[in-house]
Amino acid sequence: MIKRLIPAVAVGALMIFGGYAALFIAPDESTMHAIQRIFYFHAPSGMVALMAFTICFIANIGYLVGRKPHWDCLAVAAAEVGVAFNTVVLITGPIWAKPAWGIWWAWDARLTSTLVLWLLYISFLLLRDLIADPDRRSVFSAIYGIFLFLDVPLVYFSIRIWRTQHPQPVILGGQGSGLDPTMRKVFYLCWFALTAVMAILIRQRYQLERARNEVEELRIEAERQISAAGQA
């Protein structure tokens, strides 16, 4: 219990500190003012979602290679957490866009690709819900997951050529980009905090999935014994 509690409390404290830093320590942005502060959670959430989907992809390959159930549990945990962070991006984005652009949504490159990414992984989770047999669910969702992840660069690339309106990347961007040093520190702090939240959520969901599998196996075994006793 204590072993589980300590990381959760630590991550909670980190998030509180991250929120405080984003609201009070980071300097005011000259044109957008307060609304710009959402950026400290919006952008890192997007990066964390991509990290989670990458973990899902690795787990998909891991499952197909070794057929060990724990890879499958990791895949579903990472996909669900990734979708959650992706949803955060899609909600915080329009909140920022309304005052900054004057509209909630624009079919700009990044918005569109983030939405497509969300749809892709929603289909992945739907597929898992609809395959009843556990072994088949693991194999076929792993195959689909690999297709999905390889599609992501194509989606980004094609939509990028198609149109772009989003602010250019300011982190690791090209020339002329860059952040105030304090802003940069706060940004990295929030990114680190959200990554820690992701790690804890994936761990929790992974354990839940393993427990669920165990219950399922016990149920099947119990039914088998009951029917054997009925026949005898």
Place this chain on the structure above:
Amino acid sequence: MNTARAATTILVKEVRAEFRARELLNTTFVFALVVVVMFSFAFDPTAAESRRFGPGLLWIALLFAGSLMLQPSFAREHANDTLDALCLAPVSPFAILLGKILANVIFLGACEVLLLPIFAVFYNVALMPVIGRLVFVLALGTFGLAVTGTVFSAVAAQARMRELLLPLLLLPVLVPLLLAAVEATAGLLSDTPELQSTWIELLVGFDVMFFTVSWLLSDFLLQE
């Protein structure tokens, strides 16, 4: 039996089964036709407007039709458990998948041959001057649709609600293909027709990548 011969056998079997039943092609073609007609109510089908939304309409009709047509590709093997028999045959799983992909390319191609003239007449677009390049774009798009659609039809065949599930699995993955195919077709139907190499490269990339992945994953896809 080598892969090419095995794939040809499967291809012939698929085509023969379809020509005996003739249900897939008829239904898909009529469905695509209905979509094309319904669009004329959603937009004003004047010549200028058609040139703007025509390429998108054509590809949306093809993608929707494809996502419905490819669904029975594996699901129909379930009726008599014939997929197990296929998998027991001493051929590589990739040969089975390849045969089915090629059969679906033929079926989709047949639909397009029927649909294109009707589309040209209804929406008043001149296809003949660019027909060679248009067929090239259609071939690249159709191949990508057939590859991903056939693989996902094997995936969806394992699930409940498979008729509804395949479009859900397929359409988001096809976003890059749809964009590239629509933009390439729009380039051909504009006042100064040209084949934009960026979109062709993207289509070729999509096709090559997913065909390779299908080949690599075919063992897992068909061994269950």
